[in-house]
Amino acid sequence: MKINIKAFLSLTVLLAASFSACKKEYFNRPPKSQITLDNYYQTAEQVRTSTTILYSAPWFGYCTKGGWAITEISGGNGRTWSPDIINFQDFSVTGTNFEISSVWNSLFIEVAQANGIINNLPTKVPSSVDQAVVKNALGEAHLWRALAYFHLVRIFGPVPIIENSLDYVDNYQVNRHVVTDVYKFIVNDLKYAEANCSPAVRTGSSPSNARVSSGSASALLAKVYLYMQDYPNARTQAEKVIASKEFKLYGIDVPGKTFSDLFLTANNNNEESIVALQWTGSGGYGRGNPFQGAVALNGIITGTGDGYGQMAPTFDLMDKFDATDLRRKPTYMIPGDKYNEINQASGGYTVPSDANSQGTHAQVKKYIVGTPADNGGVGGAQSSANNTYMMRYADVYLILAEAVMAGAKTSTDPVALNAINTIRRRAGLSNLTVIDRSGFVPNPDYTPGSNEKGKRWPTNYKDDLLDERRREFAFENDYFFDLMRLDGFNKTEHPIALQIIKQQDKGTSDNSNPPQRYGNGYLTNVTSANLLFPIPATEIVADPKLKDPPVAYPFK
CATH class of the missing domain: 1.25.40.390 (Serine Threonine Protein Phosphatase 5, Tetratricopeptide repeat)
Incomplete structure (x- = not known):
């Protein structure tokens, strides 16, 4: 009702x-x-x-x-x-x-x-x-x-x-x-939370980490200030959170853990979790995480009769991942990928060669955790037990890098570089020596009428921070908001976001190997008014x- x-x-x-x-x-x-x-x-x-x-x-x-x-x-x-x-x-x-x-x-x-x-x-x-x-x-x-x-x-x-x-x-x-x-109301609420929530130090993956703390409020304040382009306060809050050592990065501060481990049910309420939704997984529909049931490729993965494959990665997202990026496989599946944590009773799950629910020959992996048996016996139809992150500690590092740059187009500031490179190192990528946020730049590969990757548009959008955030937080409900704030948090016109969205390849492809894109997923009629939901x-x-x-x- x-x-x-x-x-x-x-x-x-x-x-x-x-x-x-x-x-x-x-x-x-x-x-x-x-x-x-x-x-x-x-x-x-x-x-x-x-x-x-x-x-x-x-x-x-x-x-x-x-x-x-x-x-x-x-x-x-x-x-x-x-x-x-x-x-x-x-x-x-x-x-x-x-x-x-x-x-x-x-x-x-x-x-x-x-x-x-x-x-x-x-x-x-x-x-x-x-x-x-x-x-x-x-x-x-x-x-x-x-x-x-x-x-x-x-x-x-x-x-x-x-x-x-x-x-x-x-x-x-x-x-x-x-x-x-x-936004002022949000800031006031978070300041109250920061002053009144108890402090915490998070160790291991434990139910004791489930509740938010004063540090959680500080981290969210950093993000809200970043959206408001209040860079000094965003930097102050981010540095406060990092200095507190309340949170830790998997694979950096927590040895033996990786980016992939962040999305396993067994690691709910881990040290990197700042704010997370707590799903029971055993309470039935409405009490568990519904994401896997909607987007997992099939019922073999879920074991609960769902797995409807209703969303798949776009080619535009896949283009952003370097072949060596350790986040690729935990973020999306392609045919031939094997996941030992899924369908463990049968020795793991290998993505079939014909996996193609939405026309891009790839499927979402992040938050896809497998059968109840793969998750300690918890979970059900459209009701997994893995948490939904509302904010992770990695976000604080990328907020810090952006706040230090304070709207600059490029930066070699060591604080900003260390922040973004910490996240890149965990992903197996090389360190940047300069952070480039030049914006729209001429595309040397531009070919009029081409549907090939990188050749369709006369300009590309160069933004190392935006790209890093996209790779790090894909399918964590963040990227559209990142696009919308490029033109300012309180604007009604969004020329930068519009141009980026119009250049995104949201299309499909044939069944070749590798697949040949049709170039049929580009938007032409979207306006700034469309970007605010009714x-x-x-x-x-x-x-x-x-x-x-x-x-x-x-x-x-």
Whole structure:
């Protein structure tokens, strides 16, 4: 059932049951249990567990398809023929699209859940509960609310800022707020989280690493400041996180581990994880990670009857990987690749020669973890148990490099070089001696009318940092947002992003070996207006104010 703005503004019950109780009729009947806000928060453990919901269930609607359809398919890393998400490929999504509604509802449910904690804990928790526990829970809620808004503003632009959902239950007509104020709100929330969440030092892969910390807030602040092009603050926050030594890079700070190991269920909540969604894998549909079920090539991989191959890598993404890049095989599969961690009972899984679900003779590997037996007996149909990263420590290094450059076209600064080269060394690539972000440069291989790799366009976009981020975080729901910030975080026109998107090869090929591309995947009609996704039509019907120009937010 779709949730209009009145419904999600009412979602303030904090237990996991509240996620399944988002039907309108729920708000018109008294609770059947004896648990109320006045008697629930009586112990430190009850306060701690009140934030658990923020780490999983509300995000499910974002993670099922809409989130990766926006970031990976619209971004140009993935392509599809699947009719329910193909509109994200050519930017023809309308307000009636089911997945865009799922994204909107999912993120505002997260906001409502966080609001419930933020507004109730200060008055409902007795003085007998350790105030450090209360402060940490409030910090967690502020961080997750900030993260939800960080997604909302990057997808929809101006959106309503809602601090207390109950304020709008009877009058749910709300305006959108200007982008700069949404970012200010995000920064304020993250500063609160940084000051109130407990510090941590992460060791090994452990459930004790699952919850966010003050360092998690610092890292997210670095990323938000980078988007705002506030380079001094982005650098300060990134250097703070690195100096804290709370997090560690697999394969650099953690010997014996590799980039590939980051995406195994056994390594959930590892030292590189800054913020991650926590999926149970044993709770059925809606409680586990749905990504593998949607994009894995087949049921042999999943062992649970799903594996629909609904997204495959584009040629444009594959072109960015050097043959020696150790991230290639853990990111996408090509025929002949063998993965010992999948289908272990049969000696591993080898990608068949005819693997070609979406026309590019390659399949997604990242987050594809295999059968329940491959994962300690956990997992089910569209319900894997591997975490979804919302931010990894590698991001902090690349943020630092970009913040040090502070908009410069090239740099030989040793701090910036060390940061990007640390990530490159883990990938088995040589060190850069200069970071080049020249932008559009003449293409010496340009051949008018050619469909061959690298010859179709008179200019190429040279950006070592953007390319490194793309290789590092492909299929981690980030690349489209990276493209959109190239022209400025609060702009309505996106000439750089548009030109890059128009030059992406999202097309298909024949069955030759190697495959010959058809050159049929280039966009010509996309405009800046297409790059901002529409608010769901049902929301506008329920709240016509969402059509009005955004207004300033009255900060307290």
